[in-house]
Amino acid sequence: MSRLRIGSLELDSPVVLAPMAGVTNVAFRTLCRELELERAGSTSGLYVCEMVTARALVERHPVTMHMTTFGPTETPRSLQLYTVDPDITYAAAKMIVDEDLADHIDMNFGCPVPKVTRKGGGSALPYKRRLFGQIVAAAVRATEGTDIPVTVKFRIGIDDEHHTHLDAGRIAAAEGAAAVALHARTAAQRYSGTADWNEIARLKEHVTDVPVLGNGDIFDADDAAKMMEQTGCDGVVVGRGCLGRPWLFAELSAALNGREIPTPPTLGEVAQIMRRHARLLADHHGEDKGMREIRKHIAWYMRGFPAGSDLRNGLARVSSLAELDDLLGRLDPDVPFPRDAEGPRGRQGSPSSVALPDGWLDDPEDTLVPAGADMMHSGG
Incomplete structure (x- = not known):
């Protein structure tokens, strides 16, 4: 193990x-x-x-x-x-x-x-x-x-x-x-x-x-x-x-741990996972904010799966748990997990020069605490 x-x-x-x-x-x-x-x-x-x-x-x-x-x-x-x-x-x-x-x-x-x-x-x-x-x-x-x-x-x-x-x-x-x-x-x-x-x-x-x-x-x-x-x-x-x-x-x-890898979920199983995720977000944030939060996750969940533009647009604007249930009910539950859903996810962006304070690279032994660097909000 x-x-x-x-x-x-x-x-x-x-x-x-x-x-x-x-x-x-x-x-x-x-x-x-x-x-x-x-x-x-x-x-x-x-x-x-x-x-x-x-x-x-x-x-x-x-x-x-x-x-x-x-x-x-x-x-x-x-x-x-x-x-x-x-x-x-x-x-x-x-x-x-x-x-x-x-x-x-x-x-x-x-x-x-x-x-x-x-x-x-x-x-x-x-x-x-x-x-x-x-x-x-x-x-x-x-x-x-x-x-x-x-x-x-x-x-x-x-x-x-x-x-x-x-x-x-x-x-x-x-x-x-x-x-x-x-x-x-x-x-x-x-x-x-x-x-x-x-x-x-x-x-x-x-x-x-x-x-x-x-x-x-x-x-x-x-x-x-x-x-x-x-x-x-x-x-x-x-x-x-x-x-x-x-x-x-x-x-x-x-x-x-040397065990058999579980079979990836079907679209119907993914829909159930989305429902559960949305419910957990609603419990944590309240339904209004929870539904705003689930939208980005839905785009990731649906990657590679077939769904018409109207349905995708509806899911991208979903505003209640009841509406989400209705929209997810329109998906074909038997569709297997798509091969083209594998690989990199999320934003990759492009390489670029790193923004640094003036003179930051001059002295690696400097112990002066950077001014204002800890005033950002939690979460990034």
């Missing part, structure tokens, strides 16, 4: 759901766990919530606090922090400990969005090695004496001329991180092109005292097995590959 240990957490599957803004809320995580239990007989991986900004958490921003919602039986509860300031990091992690908000803290140093990097946050920050180390150390210090492990996720670097992942992995492990995860793209790549799994292998060779997880271009069960075989990584982190396919975790768990 393929297992993964992250500090005190013993996981029966080495598969982690990557935090995605507007996606990995309690509704989506619940659905993924339900489908893994239904289709693979277990809920064995780690499902991480949307990214939460440390400052907003400490200031108890209502939207941020709502984002920290976990299901009544969800375990382990995994929360990702975005942070740029060691003091705020400590306060947020201590709040998580004192108020029992989560069982695991992941730290985001991989966000490539220009509004984040131009202020020195996200994937720009590991370039400042000492500041990066101080932030990780602050979170670890706040969780000392608890069973809450701290993990760190980052990218290869800013661009091809400024790789930071080997230093970041070494520093994170030295400061007490229980595992590190690498999205095998630079910030300049965003989500375009191909993830460089060779860099995951390099990180695994470089960091030997904590688990190394790989992220990038895992779209089916074979991809996960290939990444682990080719890189030697201890686990995989799945992001865009599960958009519109929350049952992917059942397939990954089965494949990595």
Whole structure:
């Protein structure tokens, strides 16, 4: 059986759901766990919530606090922090400990969005090695004496001329991180092109005292097995590959544990999954916002399936659970899962130069906290 240990957490599957803004809320995580239990007989991986900004958490921003919602039986509860300031990091992690908000803290140093990097946050920050180390150390210090492990996720670097992942992995492990995860793209790549799994292998060779997880271009069960075989990584982190396919975790768990991979769902089964997802979103957000949220998911769910333009347009504007039931009832339930629905999902974008603060690259040892980089809203 393929297992993964992250500090005190013993996981029966080495598969982690990557935090995605507007996606990995309690509704989506619940659905993924339900489908893994239904289709693979277990809920064995780690499902991480949307990214939460440390400052907003400490200031108890209502939207941020709502984002920290976990299901009544969800375990382990995994929360990702975005942070740029060691003091705020400590306060947020201590709040998580004192108020029992989560069982695991992941730290985001991989966000490539220009509004984040131009202020020195996200994937720009590991370039400042000492500041990066101080932030990780602050979170670890706040969780000392608890069973809450701290993990760190980052990218290869800013661009091809400024790789930071080997230093970041070494520093994170030295400061007490229980595992590190690498999205095998630079910030300049965003989500375009191909993830460089060779860099995951390099990180695994470089960091030997904590688990190394790989992220990038895992779209089916074979991809996960290939990444682990080719890189030697201890686990995989799945992001865009599960958009519109929350049952992917059942397939990954089965494949990595030597069990038969479940048959992909028919259109009728996908319709039932959409109904369940919509209900969970309505429970979390209220029906009005829940229906607005489900629309983007419907586009991912329907990829490759036959449906007329009128029906697709109706689904794209659905505004109530009753209307959704009616529209989904018009689909042919016997249509098998389409082959052309496999492969990359979500926005890939194009590579571009990374927006950075003036003089950011001048001194990698600088520990000055970037001004204003933590004022963004939780979720990205």
